[in-house]
Amino acid sequence: MKHNVKPSLALTAALLLSASVVTGCATTPLTMADVPAVHDRTLTLDTHIDIPLTYIKEIDPSGPTALQVDLPKLDAGQLDSGFWIVYTPQGELTTAGIAAAQAISETRLDAICKLTQNFPESFGLAKTADDVRRITDEGRHAVLIGMENAYPLGLTGYEEELKIYTEIGVRYVGLTHFGHNQFGDSSNPHPTRDNGPKWGGLSPDGRKLVDILNKNGIMVDVSHAGKATMMQAADLSRAPIIASHSGVKAVADTARNLDDEQLRKIAEVNGVAQMVALGSYVKLPTAKQAAAREALDKEFGDRSGWWPSKQARYDERRKKIAAMAPEATVADFVDHIDHAVKVAGIDHVGIASDFDGGGGIDGWKDASETQNVTAELVKRGYSEADIAKIWGGNLLRVMEAVEVVAEQ
Template sequence: MTLKLHHSLLISAALLAACATLPEPKSATEIHDQTLTLDTHIDIPLTYMTEIDPTGPTELQVDLPKLAAGKLDSGFWIVYTPQGEMTEAGYAAALDIARTRVTAIEALTDTHSDDFELALTADDVRRIVGEGKHAVLIGMENAFPLGPDLSTLDHWAEHGVRYMGLTHFGNNQFGDSSNPHAERDGGVGKWGGLSPLGRELVERLNDRGIMVDVSHTGKKTMMQAADLSRTPIIASHSGVKAVADSARNLDDEQLRKIAEVNGVAQMVALGAYVKVQTPEQVAATEAAAIEFGISSRAEYNALSKEKQAEVDARREMIAAMEPEATVADFVDHIDHAVSVAGINHVGIASDFDGGGGVDGWRDASETEAVTAELVARGYSEADIAKIWGGNLLRVMEAVEAGALN
């Protein structure tokens, strides 16, 4: 045997030995099990913790059995208030709704402390999940309940609110919405972005260590908030326009701005924003809205149970006109956001129990399907950890560090 051949055999043997010791690639299940998962938008009904016990099997998309089955570790439970009239009566009604929801979230963590714990910081989230419990954070969707001034902001901070959405459907006292109300707002913005009080709110949220949430805001409102905020902003539950051209979704300029300020855009798994309706579906939806006299969630909620059932049946008929959005369609939004904003600026929000859910991820029990799709598309374990919560926790830490009190 020549020296050259002997040397080649030794190299081959060494390579074979090295290959034999390489660990097998992790499965999607293993990666999902080892990743801290955080969903930034979980809605709750007004009957939460009174008529509905979320620790038992329920009709909700998120309850304890479903969280356990899907290994969804943590999330922001939402204090949602529909946009109403900017009057004394309107503010009072909104405040009552917000108090009902935050009381329910506190009752969840107080009553079922073996399974749920309120998290106030990013470190709290990691600790609570490490202890085998679900970390519950609080987000406020729509700042409308604050009323005509900011005197109650400290109250909400003390009750655990850690992000606040500036607007919802319809302009409010803080700024213009991505979807101005057709009648109340005439379908157009009111302020040209942030109002003077909205600018003050952004500054005060920075002071109190509360993340500024720009989902549901108009583009000018969002861009102004990003420039004004001393700390990174978030879009707690938004899709991307390049994939689904909805007024609620973010365009590429907005995605780049969020990255520029080191924020994060949480992609939302709500079918209507993941995959827009066809022209035929739009026409049918508009006809149904006129027929039933509804143009908002609040108007739908005001209907009788019988009428709601009729509306639901009609919506199902309209949805069936085209294949519904899937997990793959949802991850298309993640792909695009990553390509524009970068891997450090994208996250995940279900909007469960607020309209969210796509084929394959209909409730919390199917959460692993999202991880499986990310693995199938070649995302690394480290990147998946960023998307599933690491990026949001990084922003949360930066906001905490920037707080003045």
């Protein structure tokens, strides 16, 4: 665990500025020997940590587990904080589909709350940027809640449904997931339910939802959203938006990754794009791997109804396909950060692991290896102030801006 008391981001910036003024020049470039101390001083925030439906009920995250994120791994890697995710797969736009989705989301939401309730000495629920700083200063891990896929909010009455999630602690909502929903088009249409774009971006309800999220102090998340959906959300939102876990197309051209126009739009609205460490979005598969993955997905079908045992079988098969070629590395991952910084600017880029949801690359397999990302940033020449922005400062700035808009 990091030291219980560490300077705030504002104080860190002030100290760095002071050092620059005293010396009359830029601060001395970091070396690899500086990595442990820099990592220790940096508030690290991962915007996407998934959990299984058996979390807390059958899995005790306070001890060693088979998960990529548990307390021993968080402590070992000095990963201070993150968004634990209420993920719901996309189902049919029917009353029955919504009911099933709400049951899934409630199960995950309850588990995240119990994480902080059962282990208050190690975890604290954060609802504001200041909460994150306070909890991590206390030497605990700050647990924020993100909602991946707005689908469970319903076909009607979603403003009231959102209030329930908001009161509990949800602080970002992803508009879509795989497959179009009632709020907008996805970057990845469902192979059987969807036939091209459904709405041409946001639906009328999606436009209303963006406004409701602004009013409630919830960050609008455009990861998984189609480009038109994302661009329209950026223009409509009165607060900065985020892409909670996305890569960049210029490095790996997949449907889910962001192109340069999208990166510039996120910067234009003072948002942040969180680069994701999920191998298939970091580094493109070979033709042989792509064919094998397509065949596997066809064999296993729609994942929305999978039990943990089926998910485990699928994951094991995916591992064998991944082993056909060298996997993505931390260096490959930071290539995405480099490009996003070049296009959007240092103030608009962050980090997401997607651990326990498919994430993990060579060098950052789980939370215990988090320092390796900081090491690669140092190796690339980033300053400590820049590393602090990428690792959490930018996201906390957006949170604060969203909080201000909600108060207006």
